Amino acid sequence: MAAGLPRRIIKETQRLMQEPVPGIVALPDEGNARYFHVVVAGPSESPYESGTFKLELFLPEEYPMSAPKVRFMTKIYHPNIDKLGRICLDILKDKWSPALQIRTVLLSIQALLSAPNPDDPLANDVAEQWKTNESKAIQTAKQWTKTYATDN
Amino acid sequence: MSGLVSGRRGRRRSRRQRNLDASAEQDEPIVLDDSVIDDNVTSCIDLTETADDEFVDLTSSQTPVLIDDNSYGANDSSVVILGDLEDSLPAHRRRLEDRLPTIGDSSDEDLPVVPIKVPKPNTPRPNTSSGCGSSILSPEGNLISCPICLDDVKTIKKNNDKLATVSCGHVFCRKCIQQAVQQNGCCPMCRKKLKKNNIVVLHV
Ligand SMILES: [Zn+2]
Ligand SMILES: [Zn+2]
Numbered sequence: 001m002a003a004g005l006p007r008r009i010i011k012e013t014q015r016l017m018q019e020p021v022p023g024i025v026a027l028p029d030e031g032n033a034r035y036f037h038v039v040v041a042g043p044s045e046s047p048y049e050s051g052t053f054k055l056e057l058f059l060p061e062e063y064p065m066s067a068p069k070v071r072f073m074t075k076i077y078h079p080n081i082d083k084l085g086r087i088c089l090d091i092l093k094d095k096w097s098p099a100l101q102i103r104t105v106l107l108s109i110q111a112l113l114s115a116p117n118p119d120d121p122l123a124n125d126v127a128e129q130w131k132t133n134e135s136k137a138i139q140t141a142k143q144w145t146k147t148y149a150t151d152n
Numbered sequence: 153m154s155g156l157v158s159g160r161r162g163r164r165r166s167r168r169q170r171n172l173d174a175s176a177e178q179d180e181p182i183v184l185d186d187s188v189i190d191d192n193v194t195s196c197i198d199l200t201e202t203a204d205d206e207f208v209d210l211t212s213s214q215t216p217v218l219i220d221d222n223s224y225g226a227n228d229s230s231v232v233i234l235g236d237l238e239d240s241l242p243a244h245r246r247r248l249e250d251r252l253p254t255i256g257d258s259s260d261e262d263l264p265v266v267p268i269k270v271p272k273p274n275t276p277r278p279n280t281s282s283g284c285g286s287s288i289l290s291p292e293g294n295l296i297s298c299p300i301c302l303d304d305v306k307t308i309k310k311n312n313d314k315l316a317t318v319s320c321g322h323v324f325c326r327k328c329i330q331q332a333v334q335q336n337g338c339c340p341m342c343r344k345k346l347k348k349n350n351i352v353v354l355h356v
Pocket of ligand 1: 328
């Protein structure tokens with residue numbers, strides 16, 4: 001491990017390796033122990049089922065006093081994720097707590113895939129589509145999963 | 153863009169300004185308004201502000217974390233996910249709201265009992281250690297550890313720190329809880345509002 005890396009990050013990384021979260025892989029970058037390559041499996045019974053979604057996660061200098069920065073690299077049709085992959089999730093913003101960890105963040109993102117929340121004040125066309133025609137939105141999400149999140 | 157959306161943006165902007173004005177931070181009235189509560193449940197990136205970005209560099213600190221004391225207030229429904237407790241559950245089966253213990257309307261009411269995070273089995277057990285007064289065990293029989301730095305009580309002592317607790321009873325190391333209270337003004341485990349003088353050092 002890199003010198004100067006806080007013990008907490010080392011411990012979290014070790015535990016992520018030893019006891020991975022089901023459906024989630026998080027590997028630290030070889031050159032930067034604060035940068036993680038993440039793959040989240042689309043939860044079953046969601047429009048993202050059988051897709052694999054790549055994310056990047058970065059632990060800022062102030063971590064754990066500030067939240068990790070997380071972003072979807074794989075294109076995804078979801079009312080709380082924008083076209084740049086940025087995620088609308090309270091615990092990544094003002095509801096962050098230093099008692100939360102990488103694994104709890106990733107679990108929350110996995111849960112967000114199971115429970116899209118179009119009522120969030122996220123002003124984008126996906127949320128609008130989700131509210132006005134949910135079945136069509138789910139259909140599009142399934143299509144995107146097939147197109148962008150399969151065999152990648 | 154609809155009036156609702158621009159209204160929200162306006163509110164977010166003014167909130168940000170409030171944050172800049174340190175003197176105002178404790179004097180804001182708590183607004184018991186459904187739309188405000190709703191707004192607080194999940195706060196979002198304002199896409200309109202950075203829509204020009206063609207990429208996001210996570211390693212730059214372009215988006216400062218917005219910490220609003222009022223958002224932890226009594227009118228807030230906060231969520232806390234607690235590591236081991238949640239890991240064992242099939243997350244994808246439940247809706248997000250069901251999964252996260254939600255704290256009620258009043259920060260003074262009894263808060264959910266939260267198990268103290270315990271170190272994994274590879275952490276030395278007290279009976280295998282030289283054990284000079286460091287046998288502070290959780291109900292599961294493991295050494296108590298700080299949920300922020302994840303150090304157990306032995307390591308905390310070795311680093312000349314102490315365990316500390318706060319008025320809601322959650323236990324941390326002194327260094328971590330001091331920093332957390334200073335930055336967020338609330339308990340990292342249950343979000344109860346806290347001040348520095350709520351921290352009690354445990355002489356164990
Ligand atoms: Zn600590
Ligand atoms: Zn607490």
